[in-house]
Amino acid sequence: MDISSDEADDWFMESLNTYKDLHVFQLEHPTKVIEWTGDKSICVAGYTGAKSEILELLLPLKLYAGDNQGLCAERDFKVQRGGFSEEPVECLIHIPGTRCVVTSGSSSSTLQIWDIGGDDSDVIKRTGVINLKSTSGKGIKIAPGLTDDPTVLHGSCISDVQLTEIATGRALYTVGNESLDSVSGLKFVNAHVFLICASNGTLLMGDTRDPLTALYPLEESKSGLHWSFGLRSDGFQSESSIVARLSSSAHILLSDLRDLLSPICQTQLNVQHSPPNNDFLKVSWAPVLNSCLSVSGFDGTVHVYNTTDWSTEAQIPQPIFSHRGHEMSHDAKYSGSPAVVTTHSWHQSRPNTLLSAATDGSLHVWDWVDIIPDR
Amino acid sequence: MFHLLCKTCTYRATIKFKHVVQNETLLKRNPMHGAWRRSFNAEHACLESRALPLVHHVNYICDLPENHRFPMGKFPKVLESLFRDQVITDKQVWAPKIASKGLLGCVHTEEYLSNFIGGKISEKDQRRTGFPWSSGLVQRCRYETGGTVLAGEIALQRGLACSTAGGTHHAFPGYGAGFCLLNDLAVTATHLMGVSGSKRKILIVDLDVHQGDGTAFIFKDEPNVFTFSVHCGKNFPLRKQQSDLDVSLEDGTEDKEYLSKVQEHLPWLLETFQPDLVLYDSGVDPHWEDELGRLRLTDEGLYQRDLYVLQTVIKKGIPVATVIGGGYSRDIDQLARRHSIIHRAASKVWREYGL
Numbered sequence: 001m002d003i004s005s006d007e008a009d010d011w012f013m014e015s016l017n018t019y020k021d022l023h024v025f026q027l028e029h030p031t032k033v034i035e036w037t038g039d040k041s042i043c044v045a046g047y048t049g050a051k052s053e054i055l056e057l058l059l060p061l062k063l064y065a066g067d068n069q070g071l072c073a074e075r076d077f078k079v080q081r082g083g084f085s086e087e088p089v090e091c092l093i094h095i096p097g098t099r100c101v102v103t104s105g106s107s108s109s110t111l112q113i114w115d116i117g118g119d120d121s122d123v124i125k126r127t128g129v130i131n132l133k134s135t136s137g138k139g140i141k142i143a144p145g146l147t148d149d150p151t152v153l154h155g156s157c158i159s160d161v162q163l164t165e166i167a168t169g170r171a172l173y174t175v176g177n178e179s180l181d182s183v184s185g186l187k188f189v190n191a192h193v194f195l196i197c198a199s200n201g202t203l204l205m206g207d208t209r210d211p212l213t214a215l216y217p218l219e220e221s222k223s224g225l226h227w228s229f230g231l232r233s234d235g236f237q238s239e240s241s242i243v244a245r246l247s248s249s250a251h252i253l254l255s256d257l258r259d260l261l262s263p264i265c266q267t268q269l270n271v272q273h274s275p276p277n278n279d280f281l282k283v284s285w286a287p288v289l290n291s292c293l294s295v296s297g298f299d300g301t302v303h304v305y306n307t308t309d310w311s312t313e314a315q316i317p318q319p320i321f322s323h324r325g326h327e328m329s330h331d332a333k334y335s336g337s338p339a340v341v342t343t344h345s346w347h348q349s350r351p352n353t354l355l356s357a358a359t360d361g362s363l364h365v366w367d368w369v370d371i372i373p374d375r
Numbered sequence: 376m377f378h379l380l381c382k383t384c385t386y387r388a389t390i391k392f393k394h395v396v397q398n399e400t401l402l403k404r405n406p407m408h409g410a411w412r413r414s415f416n417a418e419h420a421c422l423e424s425r426a427l428p429l430v431h432h433v434n435y436i437c438d439l440p441e442n443h444r445f446p447m448g449k450f451p452k453v454l455e456s457l458f459r460d461q462v463i464t465d466k467q468v469w470a471p472k473i474a475s476k477g478l479l480g481c482v483h484t485e486e487y488l489s490n491f492i493g494g495k496i497s498e499k500d501q502r503r504t505g506f507p508w509s510s511g512l513v514q515r516c517r518y519e520t521g522g523t524v525l526a527g528e529i530a531l532q533r534g535l536a537c538s539t540a541g542g543t544h545h546a547f548p549g550y551g552a553g554f555c556l557l558n559d560l561a562v563t564a565t566h567l568m569g570v571s572g573s574k575r576k577i578l579i580v581d582l583d584v585h586q587g588d589g590t591a592f593i594f595k596d597e598p599n600v601f602t603f604s605v606h607c608g609k610n611f612p613l614r615k616q617q618s619d620l621d622v623s624l625e626d627g628t629e630d631k632e633y634l635s636k637v638q639e640h641l642p643w644l645l646e647t648f649q650p651d652l653v654l655y656d657s658g659v660d661p662h663w664e665d666e667l668g669r670l671r672l673t674d675e676g677l678y679q680r681d682l683y684v685l686q687t688v689i690k691k692g693i694p695v696a697t698v699i700g701g702g703y704s705r706d707i708d709q710l711a712r713r714h715s716i717i718h719r720a721a722s723k724v725w726r727e728y729g730l
Binding site: 004005006008009010012013014016017075369 | 611
């Protein structure tokens with residue numbers, strides 16, 4: 001969609017009242033990962049160049065100044081540390097409780113282990129490599145383990161998903177399922193139970209203490225669609241967790257972990273279909289706001305929805321907020337193609353704050369004004 | 376010493392000569408007034424005061440919805456800051472008359488004025504301005520415009536005058552935008568330019584961080600008004616107009632480079648255009664702490680900029696009227712103090728040049 005300067009100017013004026021905060025940063029190279037490494041810091045990494053930079057950024061301090069905004073002028077992201085990866089970075093995860101980050105790239109069958117360092121260093125150093133047997137050529141998805149011992153769950157198709165101990169490279173667990181469905185995402189529900197989402201929408205639930213896994217294919221499988229998933233990270237309250245699955249045709253399925261075969265509801269979102277890159281599809285749950293989830297990857301927008309009133313009847317839900325900042329930036333206007341959001345992430349404690357990144361290298365942190373009175 | 380005295384005398388003579396000429400013009404336009412009665416658009420005039428004239432009105436403000444981003448509270452606080460620091464006293468504060476529909480009609484369309492004053496602006500157009508319509512809003516905008524007009528009139532007579540508001544340069548003849556609903560600089564320039572015979576030449580120096588697009592558009596075909604804007608290229612508005620001279624700066628420009636850009640252009644502009652009056656928009660949004668501006672000037676940088684502009688213009692015997700322009704911060708006290716930099720610089724120049 002071609003945004004005129006007038007539209008961008010109008011959006012800018014409206015944004016002064018629709019956002020409580022909006023901070024815009026321009027990365028030299030676009031990222032498709034935003035991963036929290038601390039309360040106020042994130043990691044991003046390039047995916048377009050042969051050699052890619054991994055950066056740890058401090059969020060603009062002005063965001064945390066609350067009512068004392070005038071005392072803090074720092075509204076830029078600050079580069080804390082950086083390092084170089086030999087390959088474009090597809091996935092990046094932070095191992096909780098450590099200063100360790102794991103990446104997977106598009107050109108090799110290895111996982112890279114990095115030390116993002118402490119106060120005394122501004123260098124992100126590669127400290128190890130996990131060599132993988134699979135050479136399927138598709139991207140390797142990764143997720144941090146939730147045990148005390150740093151581990152990483154990884155795989156490019158269901159049959160090669162494995163849990164590896166980071167310190168030793170030892171395989172601790174392998175999924176005993178021969179399915180060659182490619183993995184679009186995986187995540188631990190608690191210390192032992194994990195969920196894998198395949199690109200065709202199939203879910204697989206497993207327990208690292210048990211070799212058996214349960215497979216939950218979609219009831220009506222539409223070919224050609226790509227699915228990605230979002231699991232609300234409730235920590236150990238996994239009993240009431242809801243999984244959201246998002247398709248490349250903007251279909252959303254909500255399922256309860258206790259009954260993955262029958263979705264609670266499904267709905268069609270009113271967004272432009274056929275995203276330019278299936279990798280960009282992202283659906284995630286708000287950590288603080290009840291029943292709210294966010295969707296991006298179809299265009300230059302991030303939409304936030306309240307799923308409270310969603311049901312199985314046909315309906316097209318309206319977002320409670322849409323962030324159009326990536327479409328409206330000065331750089332987006334002057335580049336060849338419109339910017340597409342590559343990823344987004346919720347702030348862990350601030351209810352209405354999100355981060356989002358796009359193909360033009362823009363990185364935004366935004367806090368929108370809640371116009372709906374009570375939630 | 377003698378040389379300096381001579382210079383000052385010559386300067387005063389120049390000003391007086393210009394003023395005599397202009398007074399006659401004023402008289403011609405207002406035959407009902409007596410020989411030496413000044414016809415100012417003022418509710419309160421400080422005719423006896425010999426101090427720097429300041430223009431302010433209590434109606435420069437209006438109520439806005441809670442948490443509205445526009446720092447409406449800054450206007451009275453600018454004055455308070457100057458009183459508190461004893462830069463000025465109330466004896467030198469003039470109050471403008473509200474700008475009449477006739478005055479506004481020289482720039483704005485009949486339809487827009489009628490809709491604006493009558494409260495018939497569409498939701499979409501209101502959003503574009505950033506303000507929800509209210510009758511209080513109409514009143515404050517008209518007083519603000521009246522303030523700039525009065526500052527211009529006083530400057531023509533006294534050499535220098537400063538409003539505590541003004542700089543609404545995003546307003547176009549038929550619509551408002553970017554927190555601007557009436558273009559005070561355009562109304563002032565048009566009013567003081569005159570209607571016939573030998574028109575006055577007006578130079579508008581707009582150093583607000585946003586381009587003075589409304590003003591540029593209004594005067595694009597007017598040879599007697601020169602619009603000069605120094606702004607940040609990536610700031611609002613993305614859709615730029617063409618001023619007579621635009622200087623577009625990169626994000627992050629600091630004090631030294633900024634000042635050198637102004638120094639590069641102002642002297643030759645004054646030399647070649649030879650204005651009879653300068654209207655100076657001393658917006659503080661190029662400051663590094665400004666929430667919307669993308670430049671990195673400091674308080675000292677703004678002060679040096681304002682001193683430079685005022686001194687350069689006044690040295691040439693040209694009167695100048697100033698408006699505060701844009702500034703955006705949630706710390707209103709700090710913002711007001713920043714906006715008062717121009718008045719402090721003007722006080723210094725007023726003393727320096729024995730105005």
